Amino acid sequence: DSTALRERLPEMVAARFGNQDDGDDDGPRPGPTQCHDITLYPEIGLAGGACEGYGLLLDISDPANPRRIDAVADSNFAYWHSATFNNDGTKILFTDEWGGGGQPKCRESDPMEWGANALFTLNDGEMEFQSYYKLPAPQSPFENCVAHNGSLIPIPGRDIMVQSWYQGGISIFDWTDPANPVEIAFHDRGPVQPDEPSFGGSWSVYWYNGLIVSSEIARGLDVFELTPSAYLSENEIAASKTVELDYLNAQGQPKYVWPPSFALARAYVDQLQRSGGLSAAELADTRETLADAEEETGSTRQVVLRGLAEDLGGVTSSDAAKVRMLIEAVLMLAG
Template sequence: MASSPPTPRPRYASARRGLTGLTLAGAAALVAGLLGPASASADDAFVSDADTSSNVTHVTNVPKTESMSDFNSDLAFTGDYAIGGNYNGFVVYDISEPEDPQIVSEVLCPGGQGDVSVSGDLLYFSVDYPRAGTECGAASVPTTDPEGFEGIRIFDISDKANPQYVAAVPTDCGSHTNTLVPGKDGEHEYVYVSSYSPSERFPNCQPPHDKISIIEVPVDDPASAELVDAPVLFPDGGNTGTSGCHDITVYPTKDIAAGACMGDGILMDISDPAAPVVTEVVRDTNFAFWHSATFTNNGETVTFTDELGGGGAATCSEAIGPERGANAIYAIGDDALEFQSYYKIDRHQTATENCVAHNGSLIPVPGQDFFVQSWYQGGVSVIDFNDPENPREIGHFDRDPIDDDRLVLGGSWSAYYYNGYVYSSDISRGLDVLKLDDPRLRAAERVRMDEFNPQSQPEYRPGRGEGR
């Protein structure tokens, strides 16, 4: 579901750090790169190194394994499982006991940050570094290679211990992120693919790239998934620097979507999910890179994030200030998005900690608006933004710097609330599990979901014990 690389990403040809010397590539190509059940090495007794507020408990950490030694990225959830993206592939965690998660399987399948969405037994997996073929194990190729594959890989994860590659759909400029959109007929679903950074040198990523790609998936025949449209969102060109979208969040029950598109924030009408229509565009001179979005429960307000510095800079400082690298909250008016306020953590970080607004989700308190959000090495923030003009932090989880002497990329990429716990995907240190103990959030513990893709936002209704 939604994310970006820890550094601004040029589209380049050579294999990136962590992917060279891939010893399992040949075997991975035969099936799906499955490494089988695995367990990470950890101390017998878990000891947290984090500072937490009194209402947040760091329950446990699942370290990364050697095979997934590259950057961790986004998360999606299905039943008793969390799926964690990684630049080397993806990990399936059994979270039936949230305080003792277990790694069920790891699929070695490099191709970029590995954004993930789940739908029933299907996993949609983003590929945005070109490969020599569609299946796992295909070698890296130059972006100038017209035969190079980038786009969406589809896996069958009905057997969590043995995910199987199903098909792949190429898209222009690949897939940096992907968003699952349910169909209206119950027979199809759609994947909105966001990508950016075109160049005349890239045969499969030509400018202008003011569009997204839409993949239609027959629910009963996912191997027949195909690209059905690539709508241009900015027919007159976007803001300076806009060349595609970074991420899209949909709110299916409201038929709306919010796009974070580099230099622009947009709203879309998705009443026909195969043909989204842009209804509003907003710009902000304080924003460097429109990164992601989240709606309030009633769908009347939307929060956009600004990934100043591409995630690789130390921007949570007094010098940068509270209005850059922050969230911007907008009311959805009849004719325009109306600015309400900025929110940025006021826990200033050190010069060696990359820190900026990143991925988060609503905490499912029906009818209320509480948000949990990642800030890289700024940790995880729990935010009350019931008053969109005065959002405030009500809880936090904040580790020590990875390195006191130099800037090292790391921290929480994504933090999402799912069935009673917060799961944080740490770039370098694995999966963290947090427990919130706050009377304002108790109602969320009664909300149970069978599936959760944070970029396909459910509605939490008062009086209902589950997301809709």
């Protein structure tokens, strides 16, 4: 089973490829001979290798001498295809392209663990399995469907990803809690042919400067914008649009950085409302003070914002980490 396989993996890898920690520096470095995709995250000095039979975590802090620091396997995975880190580098997600993308693996009869994502936390260089995520809507037996390419969406304070699922369409999901990922939005064109097998669907989908761009194999290019919902507020979307990239190579994952903005502060307020981290009165006062500050300029705005940060510092919250994010956003606005 998967748990037993994960426990035995280190000795299996060592038996097949040798042990990198045996103190012997002579000869070729052991390791796999091929990977499907390797995602580099230079800002944190790590890379995730989806290496067909298992997933690797690589130390690339010295780019000329990458080093394998951990490996994972899963009996539910058929083909480790790609990897994505969360923005702060505390989690990693691997996709399983079961059937090479040409098979219907999202039928109601297919296990949720097949052709899905496996989510891991990163702790002291080790990957710890948390859960699976798979497109939740069952697809027909005529639709090729399996986890494929995607990218993070820069929603501040959350880990949100958009991902292609071939004829399953695209799924946007929240994996901030890696043990309980949940879909928050989707788009599905339906089958290319309603009554016979055919090949098509979203091959890859990426967020880029406020837009979501999906390459649909059989039917062209789809371009989307996010809209507010119970799962995603207008302020969160506005804050994501303040992130601007010069270019995007999904295998060279960029670190998202949010510039100071009132949208950023309000996004954190919305998240605190969603989590119950501030009382109704505290939420109302914070929103009113932000509105007052936005009407002001110069030193007057600075005084109002610093006063708000001081008040928030005295709040007792069940979501203290998010309150700290809000305080930091307010202080950045104050300058």
